[in-house]
Amino acid sequence: MYDWMKRHPPWHDLPSRALRLPLRLAARLIAGGPRTRGARGSGRGSRGGRSAFRLLALAFVLVALLAVLLARTTGVRADATCSVPPVNLASAPSEDGAAVVLTWEASPDCTPDEYAVYRREMEVEGARMALLATVDGSTLTYTDEDVNRGEHYRYRIRSNDLGSRSGRTDITLPEATTPEPTSEPTPEPTPEAGSEPAVQDGGAQLRSVPRNEVTLVANWGQTDASETNTAQAQPFTTGSNTLGYGLNSVEIRLVGTSSATTVRVRIFTTNTDGTPNAVHATLTNPDDVSTAGAKTFTAAEGTTLDPGTTYAVFVDNGSGGSLNGSIDRVSTTGDDGGGAAGWSIGDTIFWRASASDAWTEDNRFFVKMRIKGTILPTDSTAPTLDTATVNETSLVLTYDETLDSASTPLASAYSVTVAGTSAAPSSVSISGMAVTLALASTVIAGETVTVSYTVPTGMGATPVQDEAGNAAAALSNESVTNNTVNNEPAFDSGLSTMPTLSENSAAGTNVGMPFTASDDDGDTLTYTLSGADASSFQIVANSGQIQAKSGIDYDFESTKKTYTVTVNVRDNKDANGNVDTAVDDSINVTISLTNVEEAGSVTIAGDLAVGATLTATVSDPDGNIGSITWQWARGASATGSFDDITNANSATYTVVPADVGMYLRASVVYGDTLQGNRMANAVTNQILNTAPTFDDGSSVTFMLDENTGASVNIGDPVPATDVDGDTLIYSVAGADSSSFTFSAATRQFSTKSGVTYDYETKSGFSITLRVHDGKNGRQPERHDDRRQHHRDHQPQQPRRARHGDDRGHRIGRRDADGVGD
Structure with a gap:
């Protein structure tokens, strides 16, 4: 049940201690307590009482789990706008290695409705992050089953598919392993005199024997002692062979095992006091550890042990504690004959019941074991460069054998070019079969890289060499495979x-x-x-x-x-x-x-002339106009001061003569539902003076009898009107203007003294009468008719006076017989 909850949300996100305490308690109560050696018949009469107690314990555990879950989820509220990415994204292969399991933690800032899972297939050229799936915001894990073994994948998570993605996590799934076919067992050769015969206990695993395999050390023939189920660390010391030894297997004997037995065998380096320090190698279990007998635990190919070094065989249950079974021991020190020179099994062991316990030293009993492997032969072959690769700032030269880490060349022994430019390494390190050059600048994906190496010589030189002292050859512009992946932004x-x-x-x-x-x-x-x-x-x-x-x-x-x-x-x-x-x-x-509060505006429509009606309107972009109050004012300039016009407080205003030459301003105060009362205004252009006009049009014809004496009025007065009420000024012009007089006061033409009006000499006169008000302003057009008959009047091009009007007059004479023109 615990394993199931770890793989399924939301159980995996529960605090580990809160889960482990009730689960361990349940496991121990259901199993009936810790296993002890001794008589098994005692206590069987209380089986019914223990069953009832186990049920109560299980119920307690479930209640505790429910309380933890409620405490874990209380107060979490999903937020559809949360764009803060999750944190601590991690990836791991599934138990069978066929899927990728992602886990992450929610941001402390907010919890999204859902998480968007993005994936990039790193093996596919040009591939980019693509949306893979979405999961509920309360879920903090996702299993990607659409993957291939041995391929590299990169993942990121985005909250609500908004905002930035999380930090990335990369994983390369392990290649699928194909089990080797089981070969027919081959009997071991008859041992020589004095050697330990092969043990064929029930359950012992048969395997093919590596070439040149020998028993490096064993105490199989020593005096048997009682078995134990505690975790055991048995020190041993290797011989002095210069190149060290190859480790193939460790054989121990299991006792009292069952289907519940779990065993793990590892090789540890040791501290100065002989206690285990760090894992050196983890051995592979035989197919069956559920039956008693000698069991062979095999080391991975290429596992080696250094010469003259003390290690420890560490046997536990897989988590650092006691076994569900026992291992056999001996009670006498000493090694069996036939082992490799210089090898020995320590005369003390270290044991503990659980991983949290301190080691206890014991020199009475020792783990019964046999270690097999090979004695590495003398090497006279120089290491050969296998591959040269670079990834960002790390250039790695991998050779075909383990190198001597104590002989590391200086960085000056190498020269590197990146895209044709020198990029000297800043440091050199050796580990295993690899020489790593640290570059001062990052190599970018796609750049061409080469490396050269000059073998150091002279006193104190430290060339690249294997553990036997064979120096590697120099390199000259060796092509380097650029494995730098362009990191997408x-x-x-x-x-x-x-x-x-x-x-x-x-x-x-x-x-x-x-x-x-x-x-x-x-x-x-x-x-x-x-x-x-x-x-x-x-x-x-x-x-x-x-x-x-x-x-x-x-x-x-x-x-x-x-x-x-x-x-x-x-x-x-x-x-x-x-x-x-x-x-x-x-x-x-x-x-x-x-929204921005925008000011209203006023527009004024109408003719800017005396007597014309102007209409003001107000508009507001926000569309929130309430009550309105108007006020008209006049001023001498558009930007100067204005004086309010009495009783001019409506949207309309009629221009009066006092406005001529002035500017009019329409101001409004209106209610704005967003910002209270607001003001706006507009100012007209200058009100222009209106030119006077003749009442009877632009031309008129009068008749005059010939031989008429002086000071006789001719026709009716010629009136003119000025809407501005200005004083009018009259003048006469034209070819015949000197033949008559005109009174501005009476606006009357009359005959003139000294002029003879003789029909037979001159039958008609043409005079232009002009009127103006002495002011600038708009100039209306008037026409002058110089034809003989009024009824035949034709318009001509306008003639402008000084802000006034022209009127053409035709005066015809009648002869004495009464025939007029």
């Missing part, structure tokens, strides 16, 4: 994905803060916009700053108050460093307009 965590923009913002106004991404390779990043409303904004390509765009009316009062865009980022490279334009990461952004 990712948007930074904590970015606000819901920025605001004030309405009426001008083009180029920044929207929130830049949407920045990070790139581990330091590549130049390119930001772009996509999504439903991408055309309504622009983005600075090298910074990720969204901005308002020219030609877009950001009006809060319209139906468009929110915009949805997607910010994309790319480093213009694929996984191998080749040029591409694929989007590497994206983040969804919702932009909201904020």
